[in-house]
Amino acid sequence: MTPTISTTGLTRRYGDHLALGDVSVDIEEGKITGLLGRNGAGKSTFLRIVTAQEFASAGSVRVFGESPVENERVLKRLVLVREDQQFPDFKVRHALSAASWFYPNWDSELADTLLRDFDLPTKRPVKKLSRGMRSALSITIGLAARAELTLLDEPYAGLDAVARQLFYDRLLDDYSAHPRTILLSTHLIDEVADLLEHVVMIDKGRVVLDAAADELRGSAVTVTGPALAVDDFVSGRRVLHRRKIGSRASVTVADALDPAATAKAKALHLKLEPLSLQQLMVHTSNGQTAEEASA
Numbered sequence: 517m518t519p520t521i522s523t524t525g526l527t528r529r530y531g532d533h534l535a536l537g538d539v540s541v542d543i544e545e546g547k548i549t550g551l552l553g554r555n556g557a558g559k560s561t562f563l564r565i566v567t568a569q570e571f572a573s574a575g576s577v578r579v580f581g582e583s584p585v586e587n588e589r590v591l592k593r594l595v596l597v598r599e600d601q602q603f604p605d606f607k608v609r610h611a612l613s614a615a616s617w618f619y620p621n622w623d624s625e626l627a628d629t630l631l632r633d634f635d636l637p638t639k640r641p642v643k644k645l646s647r648g649m650r651s652a653l654s655i656t657i658g659l660a661a662r663a664e665l666t667l668l669d670e671p672y673a674g675l676d677a678v679a680r681q682l683f684y685d686r687l688l689d690d691y692s693a694h695p696r697t698i699l700l701s702t703h704l705i706d707e708v709a710d711l712l713e714h715v716v717m718i719d720k721g722r723v724v725l726d727a728a729a730d731e732l733r734g735s736a737v738t739v740t741g742p743a744l745a746v747d748d749f750v751s752g753r754r755v756l757h758r759r760k761i762g763s764r765a766s767v768t769v770a771d772a773l774d775p776a777a778t779a780k781a782k783a784l785h786l787k788l789e790p791l792s793l794q795q796l797m798v799h800t801s802n803g804q805t806a807e808e809a810s811a
């Protein structure tokens with residue numbers, strides 16, 4: 517199956533700053549993929565290149581098997597929702613009508629439902645909306661467009677926790693009813709972790725993880741207990757992080773534990789805690805091994 521997005525050696529330099537370096541990834545069709553990374557990691561740059569709003573310095577990008585550059589055939593099959601979405605001087609209902617003409621799969625029933633859910637005033641000029649309301653409008657357009665490729669670039673600026681949860685719920689409901697390829701860029705990883713089927717993590721412009729979310733959940737574990745027992749238990753394993761407090765230690769290892777190792781930990785009275793995706797990003801983007809000690 518041809519991936520919806522495929523990049524090879526994608527590189528973007530701004531002067532001497534490398535925003536994306538040699539990024540080769542495939543974003544598979546019909547999945548929700550998380551594009552994760554810290555501020556400035558290169559997520560928006562990647563999405564702007566995929567949507568031909570910006571050009572690569574080197575490497576190639578294919579979307580639906582073709583170059584997206586000046587390619588109407590490709591661009592009309594995708595929607596990008598950006599955090600800093602700009603709207604013409606329209607009222608909300610005019611912004612929605614304009615979107616309905618532009619996107620071939622537009623669902624006005626869904627748009628109406630989302631307007632009600634987010635309590636958006638249809639007669640108000642977009643410029644008079646609060647920041648959170650503007651995000652809600654962008655999300656409404658992004659979901660109601662029901663584009664085959666839906667790109668969401670941290671679309672929740674200013675949205676409160678209740679509105680963000682509403683967005684995640686509606687995204688999942690509509691995706692379940694109308695499966696499509698969704699790429700969601702975010703650093704609020706814990707909030708979206710359960711939605712994601714695949715994860716691409718970028719750090720300083722480089723891909724540092726590209727794996728199925730299920731594979732990553734439980735792929736690292738923190739072992740806590742008496743320092744000697746912990747050190748013995750983790751010996752020979754790849755240590756991501758080590759913390760010592762007096763005679764106790766807490767060590768994160770990048771291995772899934774097999775049943776025998778889990779039984780051994782239990783016998784040694786060691787505590788095992790699987791690492792969340794968010795913690796995994798913290799450790800992955802902090803470098804290979806971190807050591808902390810306090811007496």
Ligand SMILES: Nc1ncnc2c1ncn2[C@@H]1O[C@H](COP(=O)(O)OP(=O)(O)OP(=O)(O)O)[C@@H](O)[C@H]1O
Pocket residue numbers: 530533534535553554555556557558559560561562670703
């Ligand atoms: N037009 C530009 N000119 C110069 N540098 C840029 C430009 N656009 C992006 N950058 C730099 O490239 C890097 C990647 O930026 P990008 O916006 O892609 O990161 P991001 O992962 O989306 O970050 P955030 O989560 O903060 O939105 C940053 O260091 C940024 O300052």
